[in-house]
Amino acid sequence: MxxxxxxxxxxxxxxxxxxxxxxxxxxxxxxxxxxxxxxxxxxxxxxxxxxxxxxxxxxxxxxxxxxxxxxxxxxxxxxxxxxxxxxxxxxxxxxxxxxxxxxxxxxxxxxxxxxxxxxxxxxxxxxxxxxxxxxxxxxxxxxxxxxxxxxxxxxxxxxxxxxxxxxxxxxxxxxxxxxxxxLSVMPLEREGGQAQFIVHDQPPTPRGCVLEPILRWLEDNSAKELTLEDIAAQAGMSTRTLNRRFREQTGTTPLQWLLRARIRQAQYLLEATNHPVDRIAGQVGFGSPTAFRDRFKRIVGTNPNTYRTAFQRTPD
Incomplete structure (x- = not known):
């Protein structure tokens, strides 16, 4: 231990x-x-x-x-x-x-x-x-x-x-x-005065958050091709109001939050499966494997293959 x-x-x-x-x-x-x-x-x-x-x-x-x-x-x-x-x-x-x-x-x-x-x-x-x-x-x-x-x-x-x-x-x-x-009920994605040096798992949605329903919907639908207008319609808000609420309660934008959710899901798949990286890119909602690799490296700090080598468990 x-x-x-x-x-x-x-x-x-x-x-x-x-x-x-x-x-x-x-x-x-x-x-x-x-x-x-x-x-x-x-x-x-x-x-x-x-x-x-x-x-x-x-x-x-x-x-x-x-x-x-x-x-x-x-x-x-x-x-x-x-x-x-x-x-x-x-x-x-x-x-x-x-x-x-x-x-x-x-x-x-x-x-x-x-x-x-x-x-x-x-x-x-x-x-x-x-x-x-x-x-x-x-x-x-x-x-x-x-x-x-x-x-x-x-x-x-x-x-x-x-x-x-x-x-x-x-x-x-x-x-x-x-x-x-x-268990720690961590806050959502934070930006501003002090930005993360290495960005990791996006913490879960705190219970009682006004945006909780739409955030959970985004988690469930993160693999789909979603626009800001799609998210606003689901939330029953204008895009301007949605952006403002996200900034107030999560410190980021809806689309940035969605990207982090996709990368978090990709981390899990890299750890738990033997799926090819290109397949994982599509599974989590990236239309282009190149775009996925670029975004993954920017957020996690390394490329998908290196991450898999470091963290892969025995695949299911």
Whole structure:
């Protein structure tokens, strides 16, 4: 079982701490087994979390055994992290552990020197300070998260959810990640102030959303050739009103949302079947295999064949 260690240092941000605990402990494999073992560890058993204190059941030795380490944000970025924690992170990295930070946790990870020469992000409010303190890091404030392979960083609190789902998809594929997203009731496609560095599974439609009926209809009919006018007619709105509602509630346009739904379905088919890529392109609603490959690479960050090699399960 994959072990995730969550590092709790004094002044830890409770939301950042709870996000990986909640997401990873709820993740299940297709056969119902737990996907992760989660351990909260600290320099000392008692950790100051601001409004309350918490008990960390494991010490820093847990980092040495972890497959993945999550470094939550700290409420005081000027606070110097304990040297024993930094050294434990460095040693874990040497041992091959994957290390990811949430929000201002990037300051702790940066203090280890492990991010030197890499691209990284943090909450936009702290991006200038992170770049000032660590000029050897290429700080990008305009992304939700950055994946450098072994080291990952994410922006503000909600981006921690995106990061955790990305890690799940890396470990177990998009179907397991989609189930985890469903349990987390993730928001719909987000654009704007901080755009995703790598776009992954489009999260499910939250219950009670005004657009829920039309979004579910789009999911069910995504393989069909649909125009904006078709979608507006189904929704009983003008195209102008439909566009406005989508922007307000999903952060994107109806047609962009539809494209993401098609790519998400294609990811599943690439993982679960041996269907040729050209056939999958038609199955999910792309009239041209070339257009499908281009859109898939733009959204997922790799081509369909490479994605299949990385994530294919035993086909049904």
């Amino acid at each position: 994959h072990t995730v260690a969550v590092l709790a240092l004094d002044k830890v941000i409770p939301f950042d701490l709870s996000t990986p605990i909640e997401v990873f402990t709820r993740t299940r494999l297709p056969d119902g087994r737990l996907a992760y073992r989660v351990q909260v560890c600290g320099v000392t058993p008692t950790v100051d979390a601001g409004a309350f204190t918490l008990q960390a059941p494991w010490g820093l030795e847990a980092l040495a055994e972890a497959d993945t380490i999550i470094v939550p944000g700290c409420a005081d970025v000027d606070r110097t992290p304990p040297e024993e924690a930094l050294e434990a992170l460095r040693q874990a990295a040497t041992n091959g552990a994957r290390i990811a930070s949430i929000c201002s946790g990037a300051f702790t990870l940066a203090a280890t020197g492990l991010l030197d020469g890499h691209r990284a992000t943090t909450h936009w409010l702290g991006a200038v300070e992170l770049a000032k303190k660590h000029p050897e890091i290429d700080v990008d404030p305009d992304v939700l998260y950055v994946d450098n392979g072994q080291f990952l960083t994410s922006a503000g609190a909600a981006a921690g959810l995106d990061l955790c789902l990305h890690l799940i998809r890396r470990d177990y594929g998009s179907a397991v990640a989609a189930d985890a997203a469903r």
